[in-house]
Amino acid sequence: MGRWGITLPLTAVPLAEHRDLVRELPQLGYTDVWTAETAGTDAFTPLALAAEWAPELRLGTAIAPVYTRGPGLLAMTAATIAELAPDRFVLGIGTSSPVIVSGWNAQEFTEPYARTRDTLRFLRSAFAGEKISHKYPTFEISKFRLERPPQPPPKVMLAALRPGMLRLARKEADGAITNWLAPSDVPKVRAEVGADFELVARVFVCPTEDADAARGLGRLLISSYLTVPVYAAFHDWLGRGESLKPMHDAWAAGDRKRANEVIPDEVVDDLIVHGSPDRCRELLRRYVESGLDTPVISVLPTGQDPREVVRALAPE
Numbered sequence: 470m471g472r473w474g475i476t477l478p479l480t481a482v483p484l485a486e487h488r489d490l491v492r493e494l495p496q497l498g499y500t501d502v503w504t505a506e507t508a509g510t511d512a513f514t515p516l517a518l519a520a521e522w523a524p525e526l527r528l529g530t531a532i533a534p535v536y537t538r539g540p541g542l543l544a545m546t547a548a549t550i551a552e553l554a555p556d557r558f559v560l561g562i563g564t565s566s567p568v569i570v571s572g573w574n575a576q577e578f579t580e581p582y583a584r585t586r587d588t589l590r591f592l593r594s595a596f597a598g599e600k601i602s603h604k605y606p607t608f609e610i611s612k613f614r615l616e617r618p619p620q621p622p623p624k625v626m627l628a629a630l631r632p633g634m635l636r637l638a639r640k641e642a643d644g645a646i647t648n649w650l651a652p653s654d655v656p657k658v659r660a661e662v663g664a665d666f667e668l669v670a671r672v673f674v675c676p677t678e679d680a681d682a683a684r685g686l687g688r689l690l691i692s693s694y695l696t697v698p699v700y701a702a703f704h705d706w707l708g709r710g711e712s713l714k715p716m717h718d719a720w721a722a723g724d725r726k727r728a729n730e731v732i733p734d735e736v737v738d739d740l741i742v743h744g745s746p747d748r749c750r751e752l753l754r755r756y757v758e759s760g761l762d763t764p765v766i767s768v769l770p771t772g773q774d775p776r777e778v779v780r781a782l783a784p785e
Contacts, residue, residue, distance in 0.1 A: 471757060473784045474501030474765035476531075476671060478515050479775040487515070488522050490776045495525040497783035503531040503561070503671070503765045507569060513546050520554040528558050531646050531671060531765060532628040534565035535588040536576045541613050543588070544595040551596075551619035561646045561669070562588060563628025566697055582633060583607050589625060589641055596622035626669065630703040635661035644669060644762075649700060651739035652752070654707050655759035667762045672753060675743040675769040676778055683743035686769055688729040691740060696720045696728070712736050741769070746781040753782075 475494065478484050491502065502519050506512035512530040519528055528550065533543065547560045564570075564581040571578050587605035594601050598618035601610045624643035629635040635658065638645035644667035647658055659668060673690065675683040694700050695713060704713055715731035742752045753764050768778050 472500045472527075472763040473498055473753075474503050474529075474669070474763055475499050475779055476505060476765055476767040477502050477519070478504075478510055479768060479779070480509075480770060482775060484510055484515060484518070487518070490779060491519050491522040491526075493780075494523055497780060498785075499526070499779075499783065501527045501529060501763060501765065503529045503669075505531055505671075505767075506533055506537075506565075508573065513550055516550050516558070517553055520550065520557070524554070524557075526557070528554050529626070529669070530559070530561045531669065532561040532563035532565070534570060535562050535585050536565065536570045536578065537574045540588055540591045540608060540610060541595075544592055544613075544615060547592070547623060548596065548615055548617060548619045551623040552617065555619070556621055558623045559626055559644070560592070560623050561626045561628060562592075563646070564699075566699070568697075580607050582637070585627060585634070586637055586641070589627065589637075592625055593622075626667070629662075630699060631706050632661050639663060639666055643667065646670070649673075649694060649703070649740060650707065652755040652759045652761075653739070655756060655761050657707065659760035668760065669763040669765060670756065670761050671765045671767050672756060673741050673769055674749050674753070674766050674782065675741055675771060676746050676749045676782060677743060677771045678745055680743065682771075683741060683769075684734060684737045687737040687741035687743070688732045690769075691732055691737065692716055692720060692725065692728045709736060749782060750784065 478487055504512045504515050512533045516528040551558045564585055567578040570576050584607045587607045595615050600614040602612050603610050626644035626646050627638040627642045629638045629645040635645055639662045645662050646669045648671050677683050695704055712733055716728045719728035742749050756764050766782055768775050
């Protein structure tokens with residue numbers, strides 16, 4: 470068995486109440502804990518706790534936005550986790566979305582490709598302990614140096630969907646992190662980054678045999694996420710443009726109820742893993758067989774205690 474990741478913290482479980490589960494994860498067969506950053510916990514604090522609770526786990530952010538912290542603060546925060554978990558921390562960075570960057574954090578969402586590239590280059594220099602005074606195309610840094618450069622420097626991975634960002638990841642990063650894809654999509658993404666390059670993907674998992682309930686929840690998520698322009702373009706590239714066109718048309722007309730209704734079952738079943746825990750494990754393994762290195766489970770609500778769901782989804 471290769472890597473088997475879990476997204477923490479779990480919805481509706483207070484962060485402090487994760488301790489017993491996190492301590493148990495290595496024995497269950499999990500190798501990784503990855504965080505996200507939207508409007509709940511930040512991406513780094515849960516990893517500081519996990520570094521203490523389960524020193525065996527690899528820890529990663531998927532992702533920390535490049536806009537919502539200044540470059541220096543992002544480097545400092547990452548260096549702190551890297552010091553707590555030497556050689557076990559992966560900094561995943563990406564653009565996030567205009568809603569999070571502009572709507573919630575009052576920052577301009579401009580030149581996402583260039584800002585990500587420049588942030589990656591800055592971080593490489595910062596983690597190496599360099600004193601940085603440099604005018605990057607999207608920001609300028611004057612006389613910044615980390616007081617405690619992490620040893621060893623953490624790996625840096627890029628959130629990437631389409632060819633441009635995937636190729637940037639291959640050229641300058643240590644891996645790529647992707648999202649919202651089916652096992653059948655993995656070869657197309659893998660082709661852009663080549664072999665021997667880590668590909669991580671968050672996979673939404675709803676372990677219930679109530680297919681209608683799982684699809685209903687899946688439709689809500691799909692209409693919320695895949696109407697965001699970057700994800701719409703991603704699925705156009707993957708070949709789902711026609712299947713998702715009725716959803717986009719209804720969404721553009723302001724009819725969110727209709728947008729959910731017209732998402733085909735096949736699309737939901739492609740993008741949301743659901744069924745018994747055994748079937749969910751089987752589907753997760755299909756991602757790996759298709760070329761994914763690290764599946765990162767994101768548990769969707771089923772009415773059960775999500776901690777028990779994590780235990781049920783452990784690799785056998």
